Amino acid sequence: MVPPDSAVSPLSHARWWRAGVVQAVSPPGVLDLGPGYLEPSLLPVDEVYPLYAEALAEYGPAALTYGANAGAQPLRALLAARHGCAPEEIMVTAGTSQALTLLCTVLGRPGQAVVVERTCYDLGRRIMTDHGLHLREVDADGEGVRPEALDRALSHGDDVAFVYLTPTFHNPTGTVAGESRRLELLAVAARHGVRIVEDDAYTELGLDRTAPPPSLAALAGRRGVIRLGSFAKTLGPGLRLGWLEADPDLVETMTDRGQLVSGGALNHLTSLAVAMLMGDGRYDRRLSWLRAQLRLRRDTLVAALRAGMGESVTFDCPAGGFFVWLTFEHPRRSESSLLASAGRAGVAVAPGSRFGSVAGTHLRLAYSLNSPDGLAAAAARLAAAWRNEETLR
Numbered sequence: 001m002v003p004p005d006s007a008v009s010p011l012s013h014a015r016w017w018r019a020g021v022v023q024a025v026s027p028p029g030v031l032d033l034g035p036g037y038l039e040p041s042l043l044p045v046d047e048v049y050p051l052y053a054e055a056l057a058e059y060g061p062a063a064l065t066y067g068a069n070a071g072a073q074p075l076r077a078l079l080a081a082r083h084g085c086a087p088e089e090i091m092v093t094a095g096t097s098q099a100l101t102l103l104c105t106v107l108g109r110p111g112q113a114v115v116v117e118r119t120c121y122d123l124g125r126r127i128m129t130d131h132g133l134h135l136r137e138v139d140a141d142g143e144g145v146r147p148e149a150l151d152r153a154l155s156h157g158d159d160v161a162f163v164y165l166t167p168t169f170h171n172p173t174g175t176v177a178g179e180s181r182r183l184e185l186l187a188v189a190a191r192h193g194v195r196i197v198e199d200d201a202y203t204e205l206g207l208d209r210t211a212p213p214p215s216l217a218a219l220a221g222r223r224g225v226i227r228l229g230s231f232a233k234t235l236g237p238g239l240r241l242g243w244l245e246a247d248p249d250l251v252e253t254m255t256d257r258g259q260l261v262s263g264g265a266l267n268h269l270t271s272l273a274v275a276m277l278m279g280d281g282r283y284d285r286r287l288s289w290l291r292a293q294l295r296l297r298r299d300t301l302v303a304a305l306r307a308g309m310g311e312s313v314t315f316d317c318p319a320g321g322f323f324v325w326l327t328f329e330h331p332r333r334s335e336s337s338l339l340a341s342a343g344r345a346g347v348a349v350a351p352g353s354r355f356g357s358v359a360g361t362h363l364r365l366a367y368s369l370n371s372p373d374g375l376a377a378a379a380a381r382l383a384a385a386w387r388n389e390e391t392l393r
């Protein structure tokens with residue numbers, strides 16, 4: 001039973017933001033389609049609440065000691081079974097951001113390049129540049145990075161730390177690389193002897209009948225590919241729990257770092273708690289429910305955009321993840337004026353330029369942080385604001 005004062009309401013975030021508990025909150029009165037967060041009512045407070053008690057009952061003081069460096073075996077075993085690899089190929093992390101940080105220090109040296117898609121996860125870019133790595137952007141199409149572009153980027157003859165890709169439900173574009181595209185990208189990277197880091201934060205959130213193709217890591221048997229997984233988008237980012245899949249030698253190298261030898265697993269009790277959820281079907285039931293909720297939100301937003309927007313805006317309906325990527329066909333529609341008129345209409349959206357040196361004008365809309373009614377209202381406001389702007393021009 002969850003105590004009554006932890007009941008979830010959108011306002012609970014504002015209160016806890018003022019109290020210095022949460023990182024960010026939407027401005028009051030604004031329909032916020034900016035960040036890729038789950039709406040508070042989609043965060044599983046009731047499901048997570050008993051898990052810590054269950055883990056403590058099962059493991060006693062072992063749940064409060066330093067955990068095994070690579071992460072608690074029960075969670076590693078469950079993740080391995082789910083993703084078709086061996087437990088030795090799994091390392092528990094404190095989420096994708098921490099895993100990427102670790103990889104930048106283990107695989108990279110300041111001054112080296114990371115090859116990235118021209119448009120990709122803004123904070124992933126930031127983590128890599130924070131480590132003195134510079135980003136070499138390559139062109140993409142409707143399936144993500146183009147193999148010829150990757151080949152060219154790897155042919156400079158200089159030092160590349162790794163290639164960073166998001167082939168499934170890409171942030172921000174929502175694209176999915178098909179299996180043959182994946183095989184081509186793997187072949188190019190293997191030919192150049194460069195590792196791929198596959199950021200797979202959204203894979204479990206497919207919203208259509210067709211499942212996405214196997215991960216790059218699965219296709220490569222984890223040779224030359226490190227896949228990053230996270231519970232941030234399926235359960236909640238506050239758990240700070242994720243994992244990476246890599247060949248066992250690399251897992252061993254990474255778990256032999258001073259930080260882990262000194263401090264043990266990065267998130268021991270939470271790993272044991274989440275293993276309770278995954279071990280008996282509750283996680284899968286949660287995912288089915290969450291997918292249905294996200295599908296409803298995606299369909300509502302897409303339908304409202306289609307009904308309200310003129311032909312000057314194009315977008316594909318994403319097959320999964322959190323985002324719709326808008327493209328403005330009219331060359332004179334600037335990102336700043338679109339953002340400003342959205343803001344005046346009480347809607348926040350993410351500027352496309354945040355995600356790299358994007359050609360043309362784009363905005364990203366997240367359907368994860370609002371109710372279906374909120375999304376329909378936001379789309380209507382955007383359509384009116386942008387139509388108005390067009391007629392004023």
Ligand SMILES: Cc1ncc(COP(=O)(O)O)c(C=O)c1O
Nearest residue numbers: 036095096097121171201230232
């Ligand atoms: C592509 C991608 N990778 C990683 C993350 C962050 O993951 P985590 O919360 O596990 O650090 C996000 C969150 O927005 C994301 O969109």
